């Protein structure tokens with residue numbers, strides 16, 4: 025994600041917006057007519073895979089879905105470099121999802137066709153960041169944004185990469201987490217160096233009235249030695265109807281999903297809930313990335 | 323006078339003196355040169371000597387001149403070292419090592435989940451940055467940064 029400038033990001037978001045009627049099935053498109061898009065997933069990620077598949081089909085492309093690659097006998101025991109060389113000869117574009125850090129960068133050295141990083145290892149998941157930005161732009165606004173991110177800010181790669189991207193737009197950021205899951209200090213340091221206003225707190229109540237967007241993430245039970253501690257933390261970081269009484273009317277709540285219990289079901293019915301729309305926005309964003317990387321849209 | 327005597331003990335006729343090695347790195351220099359008990363030339367080294375520019379290590383090797391790769395690796399652990407070529411007891415050439423801005427296949431990434439540590443047909447790639455705090459290596463695959471124990475991570 026660090027490779028993208030603000031102009032490039034804006035261009036992807038603009039393109040997604042143009043393609044949104046196609047994503048909704050209101051307009052038919054043949055932009056990817058005759059193109060074969062290979063989905064190469066080395067770890068399960070149903071949501072990402074499905075939205076890429078839908079995006080490609082909505083644009084009239086053919087999808088070569090390699091399922092979960094480990095299960096495929098075609099590539100048993102083969103290294104990633106060879107797999108990429110073989111599959112790139114079969115396709116017009118590859119979407120790669122792989123558990124090792126830096127695998128997408130390596131794959132790009134071996135592919136003869138464009139390649140999209142559908143998430144590699146624990147650091148990068150650029151298409152998620154694009155769709156988060158797109159959701160914020162569509163449902164709220166990117167300029168002069170006041171955003172709070174809550175939950176597991178220590179390990180959550182989506183929030184790390186979102187912070188970086190939002191810093192390009194000068195957003196004000198508040199990090200809400202228990203002390204043991206705070207945003208890494210190095211990230212906070214870099215943000216402050218870029219003159220980003222950063223606040224850190226443990227309490228949602230304290231800040232709920234003062235933000236445009238609340239980006240919730242899941243706190244994993246495994247991060248805590250005792251279930252009791254987990255309960256304590258997760259109850260504190262819960263979005264409920266009660267909490268939202270103090271929210272600004274325009275507040276939007278995002279969540280990369282799946283959620284556990286950090287957002288109560290009663291919130292779904294409020295105009296604040298945005299996470300299901302966010303999941304849908306994965307389609308136009310991935311359409312834009314497919315169209316731009318294959319060059320069918322310049 | 324003292325310097326002279328020192329020189330006498332360790333004087334070499336032909337070979338290399340690696341001078342101004344970062345204090346504490348002499349053994350790592352030997353490691354880079356793959357010098358072990360099987361090595362036949364005479365080696366001497368001084369650790370923690372006080373030189374004109376503070377503490378330093380020095381390694382002297384009889385009968386060997388270094389390859390470019392060896393010099394480049396020494397630069398990674400000791401960016402201020404000088405390589406002095408000795409012929410007929412005289413320093414005939416003195417070069418500063420040069421810290422490269424990019425290294426390939428020289429440093430191992432410390433991130434065990436980095437693709438460069440798997441069995442893929444690639445070499446590790448790092449950009450090398452020098453700041454007041456020292457030298458740091460930035461993996462071009464996984465973005466992991468190594469800023470200490472570089473000697474332990476040399477391939």
Ligand SMILES: Nc1ncnc2c1ncn2[C@@H]1O[C@H](COP(=O)(O)OP(=O)(O)OP(=O)(O)O)[C@@H](O)[C@H]1O
Pocket residue numbers: 329332333334335339341380382404406408411412413416
């Ligand atoms: N024949 C030799 N045998 C062993 N060591 C030598 C010999 N000649 C020089 N040296 C050593 O090689 C290094 C460089 O020698 P030189 O005479 O250039 O010293 P210098 O003027 O102090 O150089 P610098 O400014 O680089 O420190 C010194 O550490 C010196 O002791």
Ligand SMILES: [Mg+2]
Pocket residue numbers: 373374
């Ligand atoms: Mg000297």
Ligand SMILES: [Zn+2]
Pocket residue numbers: 126431432433436437438461462463464465466
């Ligand atoms: Zn690495």
